[in-house]
Amino acid sequence: MKKISINLNGETRYVHVEPNDVLLDVLRDKLGIKSPKSGCERGDCGACAVLLNGKSVRSCLVLAVEVDGQEITTIEGLSKDGLTPLQESFIEHNAFQCGFCAPGVTISATELLNKNPHPSREEIKEAIAGNLCRCTGYESIIEAIEKVAKK
């Protein structure tokens, strides 16, 4: 067991982990952060995406020990002070159905808009290409992001 510290959504959290503990499991089972979801568990679906030092990563492919001393942001952190304009836009466009992909898509789109506030439709598609959604056909998701990008 090793004690690691994570700056999680702006708060310093300490947790004991084994080297083979996966970040996604530690977030969900030990730290009570339930927004990242377990989908494919091999980097293909994006359901487990979180921001690590501001960049989206697949938490199913990261070991918890690797992020000792680093900064992690999840949906819980993004919407700490109420929904973000992006989240409002997702609701307005009815962008999700079952919602399983929503946290991952939101992480990817947030990263995109932080880096590039006015992306083109192509850039939006590229940014969420690694987030699989089995319900919506993506159109409503893309439109919701476009709306925020145009502001």
Added chain:
Amino acid sequence: MPISHEFEYHKAKSIDEAVKLLSENPENSKIIAGGTDLTVHIKEDVIAPDVLIDIKAIPEFKEISFSNNVLSIGANVTFSEIEDNKIIENNFRVLWEAASTVASVGVRNRATLTGNICSAVPSLDSAPALFLYDAEVYVKNSDNERVISINDWFTGPKRTSLKKDEIVTKITLKFPKEKTASCYKKLGRYKGEDLAQVGMGVLVSENKEYKVAVCAVGPVPKRATKTEEFLKGKEINDANIKEAQEILATEISPITDIRASKEYRTHIAKVMLEKGLKESSDLLSGKEVKSEPIL
């Protein structure tokens, strides 16, 4: 999904520390950088290392530098960092285009160029670029350092000439001496997050020398040397392209798998050669080209 297999984990602070740790148990240790392949392999019991050596805290491994026409990329430089680098975007176009087609943003933010060539899957996107720019791989063990040409790097599917006690420290690429233009072509089923079914880099230089490098059409990525030899000194016209396409077909050995058939891959490789040669030649002569890496 928890990992059932147990291992030790070390975060090395320096290259020396990493090599030393590796020398203690070279057979059963693995280097972890982005971990996008390694973690999947551990989860799925493809490999079961006793020790993981994390190299992400080694400062030199994050460096990208360009001097005396040599680009040097540290072992922990990610594809996203390559994509965001202006020097690479402007001078090493094929590498830049290939980097931006690897998997998805969330993977590119972690996955490294070095990890990509160490995994050495036949479809690896970065390989054609490394061949076009005469890449060299710098490797080190606890008492030696050596340099391996990219031409000698890939020894089979998922096999390289890296020894078990060695780690890669950096990869260098040479900026061509003559005026050149180049492009990368990749076939996937769709844009974004897909493995190459065929990947090709084409580089054309002012003195009519051509370089063609392919991936996913044989056990290892490689230069199409016979095709290059044939094209040397020739104009890019329909007759020459046609003949070059036939020669190319003889020196690739694609397989049929779930992604595409051997015949289809051969056909697409020929189409890519034509597009790549024409596009690069147009670029070289200063014409406006609307390039699209993904077919």
